[in-house]
Amino acid sequence: MTFATLGLIEPLLRSLETLGYQTPTPVQAQAIPAVLAGRDLMAAAQTGTGKTAGFALPLLQLLAMEGPKVTANSVRALILVPTRELAEQVHEAVRQYAENLPLRTYAVYGGVSINPQMMKLRSGVDLLVATPGRLLDLFRQNALKFNQLQTLVLDEADRMLDLGFSEELANIYRALPKKRQTLLFSATFSDDIRLLAGQMLNDPLTIEVSPRNVAANTVKQWIVTVDKKRKPELFVHLMRKGKWKQVLVFAKTRNGVDALVEKLQGLGINADGIHGDKPQATRQRALDRFKASDVQILVATDVAARGLDIEDLPLVVNFDLPIVAEDYIHRIGRTGRAGSTGEAISLVCADEVNLLSAIEMLTRQTLKRQNEPDFEPEHRVPDTDASGQVVKKPKKPKKPKASGGGGGKRNLGRWVDSGEVAPAEPSIKPVRKVPVFNTGPRKRKP
Numbered sequence: 001m002t003f004a005t006l007g008l009i010e011p012l013l014r015s016l017e018t019l020g021y022q023t024p025t026p027v028q029a030q031a032i033p034a035v036l037a038g039r040d041l042m043a044a045a046q047t048g049t050g051k052t053a054g055f056a057l058p059l060l061q062l063l064a065m066e067g068p069k070v071t072a073n074s075v076r077a078l079i080l081v082p083t084r085e086l087a088e089q090v091h092e093a094v095r096q097y098a099e100n101l102p103l104r105t106y107a108v109y110g111g112v113s114i115n116p117q118m119m120k121l122r123s124g125v126d127l128l129v130a131t132p133g134r135l136l137d138l139f140r141q142n143a144l145k146f147n148q149l150q151t152l153v154l155d156e157a158d159r160m161l162d163l164g165f166s167e168e169l170a171n172i173y174r175a176l177p178k179k180r181q182t183l184l185f186s187a188t189f190s191d192d193i194r195l196l197a198g199q200m201l202n203d204p205l206t207i208e209v210s211p212r213n214v215a216a217n218t219v220k221q222w223i224v225t226v227d228k229k230r231k232p233e234l235f236v237h238l239m240r241k242g243k244w245k246q247v248l249v250f251a252k253t254r255n256g257v258d259a260l261v262e263k264l265q266g267l268g269i270n271a272d273g274i275h276g277d278k279p280q281a282t283r284q285r286a287l288d289r290f291k292a293s294d295v296q297i298l299v300a301t302d303v304a305a306r307g308l309d310i311e312d313l314p315l316v317v318n319f320d321l322p323i324v325a326e327d328y329i330h331r332i333g334r335t336g337r338a339g340s341t342g343e344a345i346s347l348v349c350a351d352e353v354n355l356l357s358a359i360e361m362l363t364r365q366t367l368k369r370q371n372e373p374d375f376e377p378e379h380r381v382p383d384t385d386a387s388g389q390v391v392k393k394p395k396k397p398k399k400p401k402a403s404g405g406g407g408g409k410r411n412l413g414r415w416v417d418s419g420e421v422a423p424a425e426p427s428i429k430p431v432r433k434v435p436v437f438n439t440g441p442r443k444r445k446p
């Protein structure tokens, strides 16, 4: 199969040739003809599958071939994304694909001055990439009209909900023309996503290119258990031992990012950090320098790093495990992309055992443990497995009772799920609940 057989026009084929894309990826093979035919789409595709081209190529073709010329302050196609970095990245891809087409494209996001964006929108743009908050600001200030809008794309829709954008999305939705084509892309299909899809999509074609909620299988994943306070030391040790060259590191909080970057820089290591509190220009500069290999270690929060495409990234380190298990999939999706192999290492302390359990349950695998001599934790990380159970080793084996219904060692010392029946033995109580990972709204800037 080629891009030509999918029905793409010659100016797009020329751009793809320049970019060296030869064969459509599975998501492109399914999405391109469907979008060209005018269908709504609900696509489960991990980042790294080529989904951006999957929606952008047919969208650009429709804009070039159909519809009226764009008028002042209008937009004909809108791509909503969760973060500023992703807005830049998606727009850069769109710009490259549209190289040979007479279309105006642009990206708007918060954290930078709104005035140049208002100026640019005056003459109208065919395709606009936007984060929801800034888009609404522009709309409310009459810098944008949606009367010409023919297509809406929700990219990384699950992430937009995680970041608490559901109200903004509802407000945008109310302002859009009812007759339009809508494409929804999401790494995972949660109940909230299905609800959103139910409201926004019309008889959508469903595409699922990778098994739902399963982490990229091209990534070798393992964990090292360690005491919380020794994580920075272990990180430096592993970095030196493994001679790491380019590593994307995830920390849970903004403070965590800053503290690790400071520690690494103090040791003369070439490190930088990105998180929601840093000005956009600083974030972009750190990212560009990391991509150009001028920075060796980039430490990031989930929000700042979501969806970033960094070519041939060999290694991702989870300095902290994510609070939301699905973020694990997004994090490790930064490596092992486009068919190459990668590695993802997680430093796990005893406090994080329930997060680990949730990740293993979601990805349906028990992560291999590799202990590092001299770093064995004083606070042991209880054993976990893909069933979502946290197995707490009993100190002393208890004698099974002669009677007592089901008896034996069933559920011995296990941390049980809230939905489970308590063990039959009266002497053995459930120790702790394994929390269901949180899919509810979160703060926008961790």
Ligand code: AMP
Binding pocket: 020, 021, 022, 023, 024, 025, 028, 046, 047, 048, 049, 050, 051, 052, 053, 309, 337, 338
């Ligand atoms: P995405 O999942 O959209 O972030 O894309 C991941 C990476 O794959 C990007 O660097 C794209 O430029 C690249 N890519 C997308 N489609 C193709 C293709 N058909 N052939 C080669 N590379 C591709």
